[in-house]
Amino acid sequence: MQGKFGFKPRPVSAALLMVLAAWQTQAAETATASGAPTATTTSSTAPANATVLPSVTVSSNTNNNDADTFVAKQASGATKSNRPLLETSQSVSVVTQAQIASQGAQNVSQALRYLGGVQSEAGGADYRFDTVIVRGFNADEYLDGLRLPTVTYWSRPNYDAYLLNRIEVIKGPNSVLYGQASPGGVVNMVSKRATADPIHEIYVTTGNHNLTEGGLDLSGALDNDQHWLGRVTATASKSDTQVDYTQYKHYDIAPTLTWQPDDKTSLTFLSQFRKDPDAGFFNQLPVQGTLVNNPNGKIPSNFYGGQPGFDNYSRSQESVGYEFIHHFDDVWTLEQNLRYMQTRSDYAMVYPFGVVANAPEVHRYSMHINEKLKDFDVDTRLGAKFDTGAVKHDMLFGVDYVHDDLTQTSGYGDASDLNYLNPDYSTPVDMPALTDHSRLYMVQTGLYAQDQMQWDQWLLNLGGRYDKAQSRNNDLDDDTQTVKTDYATTGRAGLMYLFNTGIAPYINYATSFQPQAGTTFAGEAFRPTKGKQTEVGIKYQPKGTDALFTAAVYDLKQQNVLTADPDHPNFSVQTGAIRSRGVELEGKVNITPRWLVSSSYAYTDPEVTSANDGTEGKSPVSIARHTASLWSEYALPGVLEGVSVGGGARYVGTSYANSENTMKVPAVTVLDAMARYRWQQWQLSVNVQNLTDKVYLNACQDNGCHYGLRRQYLATLSYQW
Known part of the structure; x- marks a missing residue:
């Protein structure tokens, strides 16, 4: 494997590979795996020369045949239990392994x-880090139900979409x-897990930009009893x-037992x-010359504002x-998730921060x-399932x-101006x-309880939690320490009714908290921001159809937001508040076993409801009010059996580029396309993202x-056995 893919397995990885090699010797059958993932397509238990989109059969809260369908039926992350999405009184969207593969997503942001x-x-086109905005706020990332670090930016972990079972x-x-x-x-x-059914794929x-990539996925039982x-x-x-002058290079291996x-x-x-x-290495480019006209010329989308030979960003x-x-027994269940992670990064960069007057140049x-x-x-977690009467x-x-x-060392300097033309x-x-x-330490301990109750066709979800979060920031240069401790109580309540027709309306109320770093001018530690939301929605899963439709209306508020201190420059006070209201519609359906359609629309209306810096009544930056998408895929019949074609359009509406709301980022519609041919155990897939090579600004x-990602095409040849 070292010669073929160019990376050296660590000892634990090599040992597991040896075990897998022994298992492969035992295997008496070779077949295309049920649920075997592919690099840019879906796979199924259908004959090798057939290309269909089979209906899903839920088997667990982590696999769910996610390699076979776009239509997820459950998500363990919403309630930390094995409960169907139709019975979850909360808005949850799932991207299955099949969708990741079909759309050619190479990372979480694209997925x-x-x-x-x-x-x-x-x-934009920079995928060093995942920055996901949900309902107008930056979302937190978790892997297998455990939080990923938020105390750092440059050492944040990154994950290849091929290693994931679902998102x-x-x-x-x-x-x-x-x-x-x-x-x-x-x-x-959700990471890929080991399966009893064999999976063998390479x-x-x-693609363009001199892309070269390879991968493998091997899974199955290591003994006859499948222990x-x-x-x-x-x-x-x-x-x-x-x-x-920029490039990406990575080696990634994920053994599981x-x-x-x-x-x-x-x-x-x-x-x-x-x-x-x-x-990877990208620069945020000045507003003047990208969004705003610069009489000295427009900054090209391929312009590199860094310094070749100086810039370096390595991460492990x-x-x-x-x-x-x-x-x-039938009542009590004990579950525990545990993970230790370490990351390291070394980042040297030159970056532009503004344009030079009367010249096509940027300061750096x-x-x-x-x-x-x-x-x-x-x-x-300790779970209990029991009845009290009905x-x-x-x-x-x-x-x-x-x-x-987190340990960090840093330094800053100057660089020469650079002509961008x-x-x-x-x-x-x-x-x-x-x-x-x-050196920064952050410790959080939380106690929580949840009860999901069902009476006849009524479902009631009640939950509560108590947290203690402490941070210690040590300045190693002057040997000082700042300690901050926060306490918070949060809750959630959701009510739902399940109609026999597959319709399930619900109402939900939930709260949240986030600690804030820093102090006021008087030295008082900032209180955590607090969030609260009321959501009303409806879910519909038609009987006998592989489909799920959802609609939700929400009112979300965040308090204790930091705003500028009017009396003390460079300090902040907690007088801010943000409100976000919106409507979300989503539908995924296999209209026939050969024809799949996925669509979504969202209206997001964010507003600063309290501030002392002149932004009250304004919208936060970079939040598009309207977003919509449509994806369709069809498996051709007859003499073209084995061929599938598909494509989609994604629309991102206008957003404000500055806090004063005087500049807008234009709306954009981006087209994607795919084609796939499967013959026996071989498969050739082609994906084109941004089909028309549209030049646009993703966010300001x-x-x-x-700048957003310009046209990118991928051609993938895979083999399953």
């Missing part, structure tokens, strides 16, 4: 493009189950980008090891953990940041703990000295803009 109420590409977007406040969280929602990524991908299951998923990729000695106990070890020798991440489940600064992050998360209870008692430890990078840039040294803020 979320077609969801209503979600803006996932705030960084769940749980909308609205979710602090009851997850502690400190954005009021907009939570993005929960693929290679090529041991193993899986290894890996990718290796290298490509240039639409911006001059499951031990299930009986039908009551399961222990799954999860791990992931990733290396980004070149993690490793994580190990487990998921444990034990059913004591330099920066060098070195970070090391250690993150430990554990979540323990009421069925599904109770959950939990305690979770998070500990982050005819850049000359010959002027050297000196590496800034690392003069600032700090007061200090700059990002």
Whole structure:
């Protein structure tokens, strides 16, 4: 594998590969796996020469045949239990493995493009980090139900979409189950697990910008009794980008091992090891010359505002953990998720920050940041299912703990101005000295309880939580420490009625909190922001049809938002408040076994309702009021059996580019297309993103803009056995 894909397995990975090799020797049958994932398409148990979109059969809360359908029927992240989406009194959107593959998504941001109420590409063509906006607020990211670190920016972990089984977007406040969280929602990524049914796949991908990629996915039972299951998923990729002098390169491997000695106990070890020798490099470009006309000329979308030979961004991440489940009897169940993660990054960059007057040039600064992050998360839950008369209870008692430890050294300097129409990078840039040294600790402990009750066709969900969150910021240069402790109580209540026709209306109320770093001019620590939301919605799952339709109306408010201190420059006070109201519609349906349609629309109306900086009554920046999407895929019959074609359109409406609301980012409609041919165990897929090569701005803020991803085409050849 080292010669083929260019990466060296670590010892734990190599050991598991040896076990898998032994298992493969035992395997007597070779077949296309039920639910085997492909790089840019779906797969199924149908004959190899048939291309259909089969209906889903739910088997667990983590697999759900996500490789076979766009139409997810349940999401464990919403309630931390195995409950169907139709019975969840909350808005939840799911991107299955099949959708990720069909649309050619290579990362989390691309995978979320077609969801209503979600803006996932705030960084434009820059995919070093996931920045997902849900209902007007930046969403928090979780992996397998455990929070990903939020104390850092440059060392944030990154995940290849091929390593994921699904992505769940749980909308609205979710602090009851997850502690400190954005009021907009939570993005929960679910890793691929080991399966008893065999999965064997390898693929290679090529495309523009000199893209070269390869990957493999091997899974199955390691013994005849299926007490041991193993899986290894890996990718290796290298490509240039639409911006001059920039490239991505990564190696990623995710071994997993499951031990299930009986039908009551399961222990799954999860791990992931990733290396980004070149993690990409982009610059936010000045507003003048991108959004606003510059008489000296427009800044090209391929302009590189950095410094070749100076800029470098390398990142590595490793994580190990487990998921444990034990059913004591028909009532009590114990579950525990645990993960230890560490990431490291070294980032040297030159970046533009404004245009030069009367010249097609940009000013530039330099920066060098070195970070090391250690993150430990554990979540323990005790569940109980029982009846009290005619009421069925599904109770959950939990305690979770998070500990982050971030060490950072940094330095800043100057760089020469640069002509963006005819850049000359010959002027050297000196590496800034690392003069600032700090260490940040963040600890959170939470206790929570939830009861999902059912009486006849009524469903009632009640939950409550108590949190203690503490941060300690150490300035290692002057040997000082700032300690901040926050306490919060949050809750949730949801009521739903299940009609026999498959219609389920509901109402939901939930609250959230997020600690704030820093102090006022008087030295008082900022209080956590608080969120609260009322949501009314309806879900519809037609009988006998592989489909799910949802509609929701919400009113979401956040308080204790930081605004500028009018009496003390460079300080803040907590007098701000933001309100977001909206409507979201989403539908996914297999109209026939050969024809799939997925669509969404969202209207988001954010407003600053309280502020002392002149922004009251204005809209927050970068939030599009209207977003819509449509994707359709059809498997051709007859002599063209094995051929599938499809495509989609995604619309992002106008948004404000500055807090004064005097500049708008234009609306844009982007077209995508796909084609696939499957013959026996071989499959060739072609995806084109931004089919018309439209040049557009994805997002702008007061200090700059990002160009969206221009036309990108991918051709993938995969083999399953």
